[in-house]
Amino acid sequence: MSYFSNLRILITGAGSGIGALMAEQLAQQGAEVIVTARRKAAAEAVASSIRDAGGRAAAMVLDVSKLGTFTAFRERLHKAHGPVDILINNAGVVFGGEFEKVDLKEHLNTFQINATGLMALTHTFFNDLTQSRQGHLVNIASASSYVGLPYGSTYAASKWAVLGFSESLRLELKERGLEHVAVTTVCPSYIDTGMFDGVRAPLLSPILSPEKVVRSVLRGIREREPLVQEPMIVKHIDLMKGALPTPVWDFLAKTTGMSTSMKKWKGKH
Template structure:
């Protein structure tokens, strides 16, 4: 069982949304130190007020799509003698539009933040965890990693990649007896600014507070996968049992998956990387 109390946690995208909520909960559970990485200086300044009174918090403005910046920030942590016990790869963006509407820069940026950044940061921190014989890596994937969703092609691709990599990493860590745990999180749409405008017909949007709480409970229990809500667990089974057209009918005509992104707006910063990122509710 992973012990949060007394450990050091690093959360990417940790100054807003569920990242901020998880940071607060980690401090309330007795984490000795919380390291918050976020690309938005505005979000970082806004996060100081709720987090600073709860314990030792270090904020750093890091663009995780910049591998050089990620490695430099990790080197700074190591030089300061700060071991990371819990890594939560939470930062992510959504560019919700048809594939032909994507610019090449959209594709590169989404894959760099949603997929590559997780791998590079984990690769940089993993040797220390293995050397200490303990550690926990949490990778936030998505239910979109289990189903094809129109207007989410690049996002879905990035999360399918995360899911496969994350569980492969888990098996490697377990087979080698490293003591490092890996948890893959696959949530449905979360009711934050990241998915502003999403419509869900039968399944309610997930509430950020509950999502953050359940992720940390999964950490404490060393869960391999966390599906939210539980019905998400059925997607691989349905894909295996139903012909493709029948699965399309169930998902699109009954659950409305195909139209869920029709009115998607998302965060301004996800649509325009040069804009000031708003703080998620």
């Protein structure tokens, strides 16, 4: 029996990238995964490859920007499979470029998917998590939850929001005697999934493999860690930023390539 046996896990944006890999690995470790994506074909491809490998998976369509659909989605999920034990809020988008040249629609969409949708889905599934003996909320944030990200300001803003939301909810659950529900916030630097194609990795922060990040996330869930930060340097950002005067921090951000890493962002398309 693994930690994940008999747990039902809902993952958003699981048609590609670390979402798909988490679904595969969690299923290998005995979980029943609900693979969701905004396109049916993407969710079904991941779920059927899990089933072919002997795992338990179902595909469902869920667009996390469509907040008004969440209640009906939960009802459909409950009817077909039952309540979930773990919610992994993984779906995310980024639109890089000089701030005013990126369409406002893309900036607002980034916030709607990465932050507002994540909070609304957590609200919808909150009772599932509190009613499970192993309830767990996992929010995929980013290393940019800690630093400003030039050429990606609304992405960073959305991920700062996710960190603030996660951390607040974790403390609130404790205050309310609901600490059987764990909250894990995941803050990785750049990962090689295509989402950030074109970026230049800053010093001391090499581009991570999806496998390494997913290994850390699964360990973080098993050990009910509040934070998963990759690579190591991310663990020290808060301390460095707090200790250094702003001009020194800005100089460091510039010379390590943090401030310019997004300048040549192309993304997947």
